[in-house]
Amino acid sequence: MKSHRSYPFYFVLAALVLYVTFFIIPSLSGIAYSFTDWSGYSDEVEFVGLDNFRTILSPDENYLSFIGNTLLFTFWTIIIKTVFGLALALLLNQGVRWFVNGYRVLIYLPVILPTLVVALIFRSILDPASGLLNSALRGIGLDALALPWLTDPRIALYSVIGVDSWKGIGYIMVILLAGLQTIPKDLYEAASIDGASAWAKFRFITLPMLMPALMIVTVLNVLYGLRVFDIVYALTNGGPGYATEVLSTEIFKAFSKGQFGLGTAISSILFLILVVTGYLVIRVMERQSDRE
């Protein structure tokens, strides 16, 4: 049977055209434009070599700190989400006997809420004077901990990390829970017969068997963290000062100010970081589907 006749190439075309037009061409031409002085106020575009990149990497500017904030955000959200996500997944997999699905539905709920809305609600909760968090802390006598969460430059980034982690824990939990459910029960039974402790079972059965899921979770979180925009934009818009500025919020500011050349240069740096990560994603997913 001539299979190519039944599976014509034009079936792929619509998706391919959409993808190439709105993803690939802008990304690739963006790399070219990052070597220019492209601006929103002039039609003339001139080649300026590495000037934009020099500006970004210059210690006199703030851009390096935005890259640092992005990496800090990515690192800490991964750690927090994975630790709590794993703890909750273990809890629902082994500890809890009934209402498991109910708990799962409730804990996953923040994941499906619009990030913007989550940020707005937390702006109220984290309000230094009247917010719920500080009222609660004062109520139990912990006045010293009632901090200006989003307005103190030293802690604002960690507050944003906290809110984002709150929203994302359910996602990690669900993926890890699905991973836990694929681990054969008899492995644990055999270990029990050999007298293995709970910790040994976790360390030598659960953790290695959960590795593929943990890998995926980490990679997805890296991709998310490096591109993060909504939560930062709506919680602090990069402030106070530049304390919470990340790459995507800075890109939006460059866009608003008409600094297109500089903005595309920042985008291209992000692009390169993500292409490398993206390559890893595909490799991991490939390995997953091969094992099937």
Place this chain on the structure above:
Amino acid sequence: MPKNLRATAAHLAAFVASLIMLLPVYLITINALKSTPEASTMSVDLPTELHFENFLIAIEKGKLLQSFFNSLLYATSATVLATLVSAMAAFVMSRHRTRFNRFLYLFLIMGIALPINFFTLTTMMQVTHLINTKIGIIILYAALQVPFSIFLIYGFVDTIPRELDEAAIIDGCRPRQLFFLVILPLLKPVLVTAGILNFLNIWNDFMMPLYYLNSSSNWPMTLAVYNFFGQYQSSWNLVSADILLTIVPVIIIYLMGQRFIIAGMTSGSVKG
């Protein structure tokens, strides 16, 4: 620890975690019904009087009806478009595994990881006359959902036996008939999953309209809420009402489709 005690402790922990996750939704629900002074602290206390008129004010002042229909239009059309073109592409690439199609598949799903270049995309939107238009944002959203949808559907096509294709072809089915009459109905579970995820992603998106829709009559709900928040920051009861109306459709879809959502979230990451 005795077994009962352990189980109780586990339930207690899961219960507390659930409460923490539910708290913000609870907060805006009760504060949406309060008077402005009462809602100013956004406390967990129940309202002393029920102010249902807050919803009417939010709908009127926040132009919520218009933005609701905009969101509905964008999310529905882009979801249908993205899911359909992705299903067609995934079907052919999965069935006809040449080297070229393999490369094409990897090339397409690479989009899951790529960032958008908003500057050059603006130029593209201008060149194609799609900027600041409803149809433009729909096409853009569809394009953005293509990589993940293809990834999701591609894996599922494998579970449909090839013998069906062969039988249909022997019976004289053309490619289009084969796909639309035989394959598409069988893809229903994964299409529902992809459809729900795409719909929620688009409904919740804030970034594309922020960049590409400057006229308020085209704004979806997220942008309308953000703008409303800017104007009525001191009236948390109205902001809460506005927020609640924005997330009610999301929560309804979530509760109805949570099995499909979780299936989609976990597929590809864990097989089980």
